[in-house]
Amino acid sequence: MAAYKRPIHRSLVLGSAVFIAFMCFLLSIQAYLTYSRSMYERYDDKLDDILNYVTKQVDLDDLYDCVIKGERSEKYNQFQELLNGMVDEFELFYLYSVFVRDKLMINICSATSAEERAKGEEDMPLLDSSDAYPEDELKKFSAAIAKDEISYFEENSEWGYAYTACKPLQNSTGVHFGILCADISINELHKTVHDYVLYNVILSLGLGLLFGLILIVWLRHNVTGPILALEKSARRFAEKSRNKKKDPKDLVFDAPDINTHNEVESLSIAIAQMSKDMKTYVEDILEAEETVKTAQEEAANMTMLAYKDSLTHVGSKIAYDNAARILEKDVTEKLVTEYGIAMIDLNNLKVINDSYGHANGNTYIAGACHIVCTIFRHSPVFRVGGDEFIVILKNSDYENRKELVETTRNKFQETENDYSREPWERFSVAIGIAEYKPGDTVDAVGKRADEAMYQNKLMMKKART
Structure with missing residues (x-):
């Protein structure tokens, strides 16, 4: 059998493999985007509820005065206790309010978890500053303070991945003097999303391989197998027709036994009929050869x-x-x-x-x-x-x-x-x-x-x- 650079069977197998791989890739991206979007929306709703609840419980004008004077009030202490309680109740990574000044992060009020208090840690002082924040992160907080809506961003710190929601703090005169931030760990979210995507990839790959196997078997039986048999018969017919000493009786196409009931079977029947017509045509050509010679002579005279x-x-x-x-x-x-x-x-x-x-x-x-x-x-x-x-x-x-x-x-x-x-x-x-x-x-x-x-x-x- 002749060797081909691109046998049809191998082309179909490679085509099926590429199709399956491409579909798995698309399904993986779709699964990742859909599932992660759904998870982030759930976190958004949870953090929105926490921030809205806290801001409703605090006297923002009093808190603004504390920031301006640098002194804690009774309401400030109640605000501190509220944050300390909520950071444990809702299993938050961190719950705090800050503002940015002169490339420094200034604390307004930050929650201390029960675990931290058990270790002897105390609440962070009012207006305590830190220069440990990079400039790009300070810009994000500054932008969040200026907005009139909740901002969201993701951070990767030494404690792991955290998802942060920031709500601007605004007193009764409309002054934006800080933001209230809630951080929640999303390490588990990443793991869940990755596991879900992996599951979908394996499922898609398995289904794709099963589909590809069924398709290849079906094609082998109904398309490629009959085509190979038809090609073999056609090559034998071509070799006989190339014989210089042609005998019209040799111009017979040995049609393979094809019962696919589709276009391949119809093609085989058509080629067989074509070979019969060719045989008849060659016989007519040989019989008419002398007549043609006479016609050529007459054409020359004309x-x-x-x-x-x-x-x-x-x-x-x-x-x-x-x-x-x-x-x-x-x-x-x-x-x-x-x-x-x-x-x-x-x-x-x-x-x-x-x-x-x-x-x-x-x-x-x-x-x-x-x-x-x-x-x-x-x-x-x-x-x-x-x-x-x-x-x-x-x-x-x-x-x-x-x-x-x-x-x-x-x-x-x-x-x-x-x-x-x-x-x-x-x-x-x-x-x-x-x-x-x-x-x-x-x-x-x-x-x-x-x-x-x-x-x-x-x-x-x-x-x-």
Whole structure:
């Protein structure tokens, strides 16, 4: 069996594996985002309730006075006790109120947990300052103080990951003098999210592998297996058909036994039928070979009829090619020493065809050709294209070539400007001539004539504009 760079079975397996991996990746991201968002929303609700409850219990004007005077009041002490109790009751990481000044974190009131008090720790003094906070963290707290809503951010400290909610403290006059912050540990949240995502990845991977296995087995039975069998039979058929000594009886496709009831089975039947049709076709070709040879001979004879253009009755392109070969030979044998070629191209033929129909376009071609033949009556005229004519100038026409060209231009200018005529009778041509020079080929002379005609056409266009 031939070795392929990309066997279809391997491509399907790799494609399935990539698809499964991609789906697992997407599902993992979706699971992480959805579950973590849900968990953070729960923490937001919990911290919002705590901060709103605390701010409702405290006299913010009294607390503002304590900050300004640097002295604790009775209400401040009650606020301290409230924070100490709530930090244990709600299992908070930390519960505190602060403000920022001169790149320092200034304490207003910070909770002390029961565990800390058992170790002999005391409540942090009012207006106690700390320069241990980095500048970017101080900016976050300063921004939170200026807001009118609760801010949230996540921190990674020496005690672990913490999620912080900050509510601005505002007295009755609208002064923002600090923030109330509640920290909660999210180490468990990260672990829960990671475990949940891992579970989803394993589940997705397992389901994907199961799906991929079922898909590959199904494809092997219904697609790739039958295709491989069909490809093997097709290669055997191709080897037999390449035999130089072909025998139509050998052109038989050995169709494999395929019962998939799908497009592969239909393809196998179609190839088998195609091989039968090919066999019949080859047999017909062999039988018709002699007939074809006869037809080719007849076609060669009919080519002679193509020497005359059916519309204008002047020489055709084939006739010109033959005349050019003869002329080339006569020049080589010194039988002809001088001649010229006039290249004539009809103007406006496409406009006539598009505007007035091809019948009038034919009238335009025939009329223009008649004028050319009348002027160059001693030279052969050939129609070599739809709107192109060539005249081989010899003898008296060659001697009077400049006068004949001028006559041609004047005559066609007269017909073009005669507005009493029908549009398809106002003939217009561009003409260019070239003379034979020693060493020239007929083709070289024709090219110079064509270039001269093209220059004449450009001049005519410029004259019209």
